[in-house]
Amino acid sequence: MRDLTAIAVLWQREMIRFFRAKSRVVGTLGMPIFFLAFLGFGFQTSSVPGIPAGIDYVTFLVPGILGMTILFSSTFAGISVLWDREFGFLKEIMVAPVSRTAIVLGRIAGGATTSLVQGVLILLLAVPMGFPLPGVVPFLAAVAFMLLIAAAFISLGLIFASNMKDIHGFSLVMNFVVFPIFFLSGALFPVENLPAWLLPLAYADPLTYGVDGLRGVLTGVSSFSPLLDFVILSAFALLLLALGAWFFERSESA
Amino acid sequence: MPAIRVEGLTKVFGTLVAVDHISFEVADGEIFGLLGPNGAGKTTTISMLTTLLTPTEGTAEVAGADIVRARDRVREQIGVVFQEPALDTNLTGRENLDFHARMYGIGRTEREERIRAVLALVELSDRADALVAEYSGGMKRRLEIARGLIQHPRILFLDEPTLGLDAQTRRHIWEYIRTLNRERGVTVILTTHYMEEADRLCDRVAIIDRGRIAVLDTPEKLKEALGGDAITLSIEGDAEPLLKALAGLPWVKQAGVASGAITLTVEQGERHIPALIAAAGSAGVAVTAVNLRKPSLEDVFIQVTGRSIREGA
Ligand SMILES: Nc1ncnc2c1ncn2[C@@H]1O[C@H](COP(=O)(O)OP(=O)(O)OP(=O)(O)O)[C@@H](O)[C@H]1O
Ligand SMILES: [Mg+2]
Secondary structure, three states, X not given: OHHHHHHHHHHHHHHHHHHHOHHHHHHHHHHHHHHHHHHHHHOOOOOOOOOOOOOOHHHHHHHHHHHHHHHHHHHHHHHOHXXXXXXXXXXXXXXXXXXXXXXXXXXXXXXXXXXXXXXXXXXXXXXXXXXXXXXXXXXXXXXXXXXXXXXXXXXHHHHHHHHOOOHHHHHHHHHHHHHHHHHHOOOOOOHHHOOHHHHHHHHOOHHHHHHHHHHHHHHOOOOOOHHHHHHHHHHHHHHHHXXXXXXXXXXXXO | OOOEEEEEEEEEEOOEEEEEEEEEEEOOOOEEEEEOOOOOOHHHHXXXXXXXXXXXXXXXXXXXXXXXXXHHHHHHHEEEEOOOOOOOOOOEHHHHHHHHHHHOXXXXXXXXXXXXXXXXXXXXXXXXXXXXXXXXXXXXXXXXXXXXXXXXXXXXXXXXXXXXXXXXXXXXXXXXXXXHHHXXXXXXXXXXXXXXXXXXXXXXXXXXXXXXXXXXXXXXXXXXXXXXXXXXXXXXXXXXXXXXXXXXOOXXXXXXXXXXXXXXXXXXXXXXXXXXXXXXXXXXXXXXXXXXXXXXXXXXXXXXXXXXXXXXX
16 A cells, blocks of 8 residues: 555656756757658658558657657656665655555656656657558557556666666666667668668667567558567566566665 | 663674663663764664664674564654654655654544644744755754654664754754653663763763773763863963972872873862962973863763764764
């Protein structure tokens, strides 16, 4: 009971912080909007190799940009534990009589919600660019995929945050982990276009299944069946969550 | 059962032994002070006792619960005010308190009542709905103290609670800590740099230096143990011959030179001032000023650690 309250309280803190920091919302949405606009319009008329017949590049790209939006905002949500540590607030959280699992779940609940809000905004912005408005069921399926992607990458952020002493490693993680995850995922072009030696990495990338799943449910075109994507992505999310909770529990907070 | 029982508690960071096999007990209902220069290991000790750091060696029980094996039971019974700020500056003062109260499972009506009470105590009621980012340093400190009290802890840890507060607020906080201790029986363990604070507030004080407890007793006993009053003689002339002469007197317990003046520990100081001046005369030294102080914790501190607390490590 106390743990459920703690999850709710931590979630609410994220909401307050998120909606109070308007510039942060605009800031995090900026990158996916620019990617969408410049790549979408830039490649609109040219034929990108490997794009399945029957869909244009914008339609192909939008699920990838959705995945990217969730990837960045949720990794940040997980790694922002570092900022809580830097500003001392982590101690206030850690000294409270609630289970460490509840603290992890509270952060995931908060980060997943803010990521989802951003994802849905991007989806709405994509419609005037020519992306087909999804029906209710595909929309709900897309929400499920976005939440799974968020859970996976908030956990990944938590794993990094728990193993880092201060915020200086942050840009290292962004440049050498998050960007490669994004580029390998098939968000911008089909995974099959990658050289053969990179393919194993692409298939080890949880986001690959997130993007493919989103593409499947929103456009009907995908490399794997959305169900398979869902199963693999769930497995990744669970694994990362368990690891995240494990590392977080063991990190010292003073 | 003591409120806190510490046995051989040790924390090593790499090669640095920050806390070195310390042992002590804090009785239920006591106000216990940890005094020490910068880097002595006070905060590290508090962090271990409040479950934020895992000890390298040794054990401790807080409210009867082991700080490693029963962390949650420890956490349920303590309140902590950290040395470093631990507020969410993107939230308002009230939101910070509300967050805290809910983490401790306090229901809505009770919560609102207690938040109102602690805000009034630290005189922040009218600024409660401003963002903490807009608070001054002292206001933040007061808010943190208020927060540590909301859950009505059995044991309250205060790491330099009044650092950076003005004299009036500091006295306010002391008063409140005393009331809390007397009326609710809250055990308090605090660290401080202010000798006066330790002297006035604490039932017992441990002076901790380089990770070890150097002395531990009531402030009165610690001061008595110095063996007399502190007398400072400002002089014109060479201090050496006078020092030699003074060292031979049976009622002079200690003699030294600090910043050009002679500092002495003298039994029954008032009665021996004439003899001191006479001794200076025969040593050919002119005394320009005499100062006599009843011993303070500061003197104990200097004797134990070999330096003034303001000089640091
Ligand atoms: N996380 C850490 N990693 C490495 N060394 C540390 C860490 N925390 C504390 N130390 C070191 O341990 C020693 C004791 O530090 P501590 O903070 O406990 O001192 P303190 O008595 O609270 O001092 P102050 O009066 O300045 O607050 C110091 O030398 C400090 O540099
Ligand atoms: Mg300290």
